[in-house]
Amino acid sequence: MANNPSTLAEACHENQKAPTTHLITLLDQVADQFPDHDAIISLHQTSLRWTFAQLQEKSIQLAARLSSRGVGHGSRMITLMHNQAQWALLFWASARLGCQFVPLDFRVLDRDARDVLFLLDQLEPAAIFVSNQTMANRINNITVDHDHRPFVQCVVSDNEETAIPARWTTLSNIMSEPLLDNPPLHQPENPDDTILILFTSGTTALPKGCPHTTISIGAQGLGFMYRLELGPGANLCQHLPNFHVFNIAFTLAFWLAGATVIFPNFSFDPQSTLQLIRSYQRVTTPCVPAMIHALLNCALPQHGSHPSFEVILGGAPVTLDVVKCCRDLGATRVMAGYGMTEGIPFVNTSLEEMSMGLTTRDVSVGKVFYGGRVRICAEESRIPIHKEEVGEVHIGGLPVFGGYLVGSNNSCYHEDGVNWIATGDQGYMDIEGYVYILGRYKDIIIRGGENISPLKIEQCLGEVNGIRVSQPNLVCYRTRS
Structure with a gap:
């Protein structure tokens, strides 16, 4: 036949026809068109909600502060987080900086330490964000002899009284930092740039x-x-x-x-x-x-x-x-x-x-x-x-x-x-x-x-x-x- x-x-x-506009530009266009519409609602965080305009503004502020700490275009930002509004903020800020956003399964922290070190050695992140103090302590224990340290190690927590481990800070602290000048942010251009890295499950081999x-x-x-x-x-x-x-x-x-x-x-x-x-x-x-x-x-x-x-x-x-x-x-x-x-x-x-x-x-x-x-x-x-x-x-x-x-x-x-x-x-x-x-x-x-x-x-x-x-x-x- x-x-x-x-x-x-x-x-x-x-x-x-491939998109010719960078992702953050697309998101900013939506924020400009629907500024008062809710972009994110987190019901378990006392019904926290941010409009597109608020998410846009907060991500600009966060991106500027991360830039002043050495996080910029091509840097990798790791998150090990629950579903919470701050995850959305980090995603937008990462895209705005031209970073490579890497959301990881936080359950990897409960596995063999070698699994975490494998990921860190492969990624060499400039910043790492976790949901709580327990995750931060676990990372500290795993990486105690690790050579590479991210510029930013941040606990994302709604509890302002959380005790933060050594070498870590909080997202609220970063957002409240005064800026001595306005660091230049990456101007998004190339839609071929890597903006996101996801990992396979690794059930039968390394992810x-x-x-x-x-x-x-x-x-x-x-x-x-x-x-x-x-x-x-x-x-x-x-x-x-x-x-x-x-x-x-x-x-x-x-x-x-x-x-x-x-x-x-x-x-x-x-x-x-x-x-x-x-x-x-x-x-x-x-x-x-x-x-x-x-x-x-x-x-x-x-x-x-x-x-x-x-x-x-x-x-x-x-x-x-x-x-x-x-x-x-x-x-x-x-x-x-x-x-x-x-x-x-x-x-x-x-x-x-x-x-x-x-x-x-x-x-x-x-x-x-x-x-x-x-x-x-x-x-x-x-x-x-x-x-x-x-x-x-x-x-x-x-x-x-x-x-x-x-x-x-x-x-x-x-x-x-x-x-x-x-x-x-x-x-x-x-x-x-x-x-x-x-x-x-x-x-x-x-x-x-x-x-x-x-x-x-x-x-x-x-x-x-x-x-x-x-x-x-x-x-x-x-x-x-």
Whole structure:
């Protein structure tokens, strides 16, 4: 059979024009357009809220003070923090300085000290910010003999009476410092500059750094913004960890739309999330499947009308059972996204019958959005196979990074100026161009010469009364390792 291009399992979004404006300029444009709209609300911090104008002003003040301490263009700023308003301030200030913002999983401080030292040696940060004194003490204990010391070591705490360890300061102290002069701030120019570094989970190997630029992370934010038709008045329930791409891409999408990001608690708490979605209008709630089960377990029967909300699922293959659970929670719209730390190019804006293979129980993650590309290839190949055939999912285009921070990897490649990565996920594309994810190739069970997907087993079990398929990880969006 000849390779008819229309039958090949590949797709390219019509808009392949890369953002030409630096991220902080985009955010400043939003702040200038919607100065009085809420940019961030942190309900667990006595309902702390900052408008776009306030976040803009505070980030300028913080950037100036960090600049006077030696933090500038190309410097790396590490955060190990809970979900709190100050994280947003640090993100904006970092972009304003032309720094590389590196949000890390604070749980690494509870692991082997060598894991922390590995990250610090690789990053050599100019500044490090933690949520509390306990984290600062842990870092001090780990780095007691470490040669490199950041210019700034800061505890971000709402408690003004917190005892600060030696060589550390507080964010309030930095913000209150008088400026003898106005240090020049970096003028953002090149959207190809690295502005964000995210790390893979490192479950089977050392975590790998994924540098993102305005082009790659901006394309993800704009993709969500356009596909979800976001605008002022929309609210994001942000209960995902701030070191994951699923969090940051969604947060950017809402900010770029002049919409509001709300932290219900310092980390995922089902009761706090339920309270938020019942108290605000036009709420979007991104969840991994385990979160949906946790929310459903805590939800009480609702009587009468309550605000509508929508759910977008990611982080693991989505089953019909999970979609039904979202409906049981009262979600008016259920969506599915697909991506990885290296890039998110997909979202299905509505999981209706047209996007579900009801005979196969497969749920589509949709079509590529802003700047995205996809192809389904045979294993260890980069040549697309045909639609409806099962193969390995390759994602590419503007939302995909250009390669790992250190070292190389055979899964990453460049073709005709386009970044690509072979995901290691098994899937297929239907005739209409919808993509379906069937799970990881390395998880496939081989029995009697036949390949069996664990997802198919989970799908069948999920339809049996009295059985709920376990999803143990409540916080992790799918990452490569």
